[in-house]
Amino acid sequence: MKTLLDRQTPLGRPAPTAPADHLTLRRGAARVLLGNWTGTSTVPSRTLYPHQWSWDSAFVAIGLRHLSVRRAQQELESLLAGQWADGRLPHIVFNPEIPYGAYFPSPDFWQSSRAGRAVGAPAAPETSGIVQPPVHALAAWLVHCADPAESARRGFLARVLPRLTAWHDYLLARRDLGGGGLAAVVHPWEPGMDNSPAWDRALARVEPAAGAFRRADLDHGDPADRPTDLDYGRYVRLASTYREAGYDDRATGHRFALEDPGFNALLVTGELALARMADHLGRDGARHSERAAELTRRLVDRLWDDTAGVFRARDLADDTLVDHRGVAGLLPLVVPGLPADIVRALTDTLDGPHFHAPATGLVPSDDLTGATFHPTRYWRGPAWFNTAWLVERGLRTHGRHARARTLREALVREAGRTGFAEYVDPLTGEGRGARQFSWTAALALDLLHTDGHPDAPATGPDAVLPLTGPDTALPLTGSDTALAPTDQEEYAR
Numbered sequence: 001m002k003t004l005l006d007r008q009t010p011l012g013r014p015a016p017t018a019p020a021d022h023l024t025l026r027r028g029a030a031r032v033l034l035g036n037w038t039g040t041s042t043v044p045s046r047t048l049y050p051h052q053w054s055w056d057s058a059f060v061a062i063g064l065r066h067l068s069v070r071r072a073q074q075e076l077e078s079l080l081a082g083q084w085a086d087g088r089l090p091h092i093v094f095n096p097e098i099p100y101g102a103y104f105p106s107p108d109f110w111q112s113s114r115a116g117r118a119v120g121a122p123a124a125p126e127t128s129g130i131v132q133p134p135v136h137a138l139a140a141w142l143v144h145c146a147d148p149a150e151s152a153r154r155g156f157l158a159r160v161l162p163r164l165t166a167w168h169d170y171l172l173a174r175r176d177l178g179g180g181g182l183a184a185v186v187h188p189w190e191p192g193m194d195n196s197p198a199w200d201r202a203l204a205r206v207e208p209a210a211g212a213f214r215r216a217d218l219d220h221g222d223p224a225d226r227p228t229d230l231d232y233g234r235y236v237r238l239a240s241t242y243r244e245a246g247y248d249d250r251a252t253g254h255r256f257a258l259e260d261p262g263f264n265a266l267l268v269t270g271e272l273a274l275a276r277m278a279d280h281l282g283r284d285g286a287r288h289s290e291r292a293a294e295l296t297r298r299l300v301d302r303l304w305d306d307t308a309g310v311f312r313a314r315d316l317a318d319d320t321l322v323d324h325r326g327v328a329g330l331l332p333l334v335v336p337g338l339p340a341d342i343v344r345a346l347t348d349t350l351d352g353p354h355f356h357a358p359a360t361g362l363v364p365s366d367d368l369t370g371a372t373f374h375p376t377r378y379w380r381g382p383a384w385f386n387t388a389w390l391v392e393r394g395l396r397t398h399g400r401h402a403r404a405r406t407l408r409e410a411l412v413r414e415a416g417r418t419g420f421a422e423y424v425d426p427l428t429g430e431g432r433g434a435r436q437f438s439w440t441a442a443l444a445l446d447l448l449h450t451d452g453h454p455d456a457p458a459t460g461p462d463a464v465l466p467l468t469g470p471d472t473a474l475p476l477t478g479s480d481t482a483l484a485p486t487d488q489e490e491y492a493r
């Protein structure tokens with residue numbers, strides 16, 4: 001690992017990743033996932049994020065399926081154990097063994113089992129009360145495809161399908177706050193891009209919480225990168241208002257409510273995945289395909305900005321599009337049914353001045369030319385690996401294979417070079433945030449497998465949701481025997 005991570009060209013740029021490096025990288029990524037495994041699920045980072053996060057676990061499962069399908073299933077099912085009876089899948093499932101002081105807001109802040117009881121929070125485990133982007137159905141389908149026989153033997157799809165359906169039903173019934181057929185986010189943590197400038201204007205309307213709280217994130221994260229105390233005051237206010245209304249979406253009168261293009265695009269791919277699952281189990285998948293088609297239409301109608309060449313968030317307070325370009329606006333590329341002219345415009349935007357970052361080849365989280373751009377501040381400019389993975393998938397979905405390959409290579413190279421950093425300065429390539437970060441390792445692992453298969457998913461819906469083929473089983477044989485025997489033993493458990 002060290003030799004790979006230390007290798008630079010004389011110009012200080014990473015050397016191209018060669019197949020031998022891929023082997024080293026796979027081992028390194030596997031070690032990260034082993035190291036962050038708690039026995040039932042994976043923490044995003046041992047230091048900064050010591051519990052189970054919702055969309056992190058979905059990305060982790062997508063990588064884990066190449067190492068242990070069983071463990072990938074367990075990752076998703078332990079998250080689903082925290083699901084509420086109203087269908088919501090909480091953004092954090094807390095590990096009771098971790099002291100409260102290790103992460104803020106901790107279980108004693110959310111008080112899910114008490115405050116959320118009326119809307120169906122479980123008695124245990126303790127969870128947060130908000131949600132994150134719905135990547136789970138896609139993850140579950142990909143995990144199933146990795147070993148359909150094992151999946152069938154363990155009844156995996158039959159168990160998760162009703163729960164994932166309830167999760168999407170919650171989003172479409174309870175969170176259509178604008179009445180336009182899209183799901184709204186009610187806290188900046190919900191779209192997963194906490195500190196994005198897309199939320200600045202809406203967040204400014206929120207009065208910060210008055211009481212004192214201790215931010216555990218500053219024990220591990222660089223305060224210059226992390227959101228400010230003022231931001232946190234507002235995050236806390238929004239969450240405590242929700243809690244005081246019993247996490248009831250009808251009673252809360254959400255002061256912060258926006259339709260996010262990334263969140264809703266992932267809901268479309270999730271619905272398509274549910275359609276596949278239902279069909280596979282001999283049930284009627286048409287309801288989900290229809291919902292995916294309808295969501296795609298709504299996404300385009302409500303959030304596409306043709307002049308800007310990007311999707312924008314809609315602020316439901318005044319029913320306007322937020323004047324901001326962020327990576328979330330590129331994520332609808334993952335939607336197979338996107339009109340061709342929009343795909344063309346999005347790929348132009350991706351490669352134009354707003355997002356073209358040659359130092360890493362990854363995709364910055366924010367418009368490079370925008371007034372709010374900052375190369376290292378949380379979701380205000382740095383490049384993240386999960387969004388690059390989604391854009392890569394989107395490019396393949398729409399037949400942009402050469403461009404997808406470039407992005408794939410950049411993701412894998414930068415993941416290894418930075419020690420699986422949480423995020424990267426898009427101007428210098430410097431790794432930032434936590435290291436040994438789980439989704440970085442998992443998604444690099446996933447793309448290493450994709451790369452090794454020349455028959456990688458073809459254009460069209462199957463690029464996203466293969467029934468069989470390249471996304472199916474990649475057992476621990478062949479090149480994967482390069483994993484140290486101890487690792488293999490570990491995964492065989």
Ligand code: 2M8
Nearest residue numbers: 044049053055056189192193194217
């Ligand atoms: C970050 O969010 C958490 C709050 O959920 C935080 O800043 O404390 C985001 O990057 C989010 O997308 C991610 O899921 C989480 C854990 O990796 O960290």
